[in-house]
Amino acid sequence: MEPQVNPQENKQVVPTVGEQTRPDVEVTVEYLPAAKPFHREYPADETVGAIRTDAMAFFGVSDHRDRDTHQFFLEFRGQRLTNMTETLHQLLGPHHRGANFNLVEQITPGSAV
Numbered sequence: 001m002e003p004q005v006n007p008q009e010n011k012q013v014v015p016t017v018g019e020q021t022r023p024d025v026e027v028t029v030e031y032l033p034a035a036k037p038f039h040r041e042y043p044a045d046e047t048v049g050a051i052r053t054d055a056m057a058f059f060g061v062s063d064h065r066d067r068d069t070h071q072f073f074l075e076f077r078g079q080r081l082t083n084m085t086e087t088l089h090q091l092l093g094p095h096h097r098g099a100n101f102n103l104v105e106q107i108t109p110g111s112a113v
Contacts, residue, residue, distance in 0.1 A: 024041040024042060025088045025096065025098060025099055026041055026097060027039070027040055027042050027051055027098070027099050028098070028099070029051070029055040029074070029100075029102070030100070030101070030102050030103070031061075031102070034059050038058040038059065038103075040054065042088060043088075044087065044088050045087050046087060047087055048083065048084055048087075048088075049084030051074065052072070052073075052074050052081075055074070055103050056072055059103065065110075067110045068107050068108060068109050068110050070107055071105070071106045072103055072104065072105050072106075073104050073106060074101045074104075075101060075102040075103075075104050076099065076102075
């Protein structure tokens with residue numbers, strides 16, 4: 001005797017308009033000295049600051065000070081991103097599924113002592 005298939009069990013649940021979540025965004029961050037870029041999917045409500053932190057950890061870099069001050073920034077479409085609380089959805093809009101960033105190091109010379 002073959003098992004019976006219940007057609008109700010194969011139904012996909014489709015969220016209503018209010019329940020829909022924003023789709024994931026495929027993020028790529030390139031850092032010039034690195035051999036390979038950083039790739040990861042993020043939810044659209046992830047912040048630019050979290051992506052910066054993850055990318056810096058991937059590349060093994062950090063903001064620091066020696067004789068000079070070393071700061072890392074994300075660039076998007078040639079613009080430095082300064083609002084670390086901005087989400088991918090706010091930055092990209094509702095229809096984007098991917099974003100390419102550059103991680104850029106700014107070195108500010110220290111004063112000679």
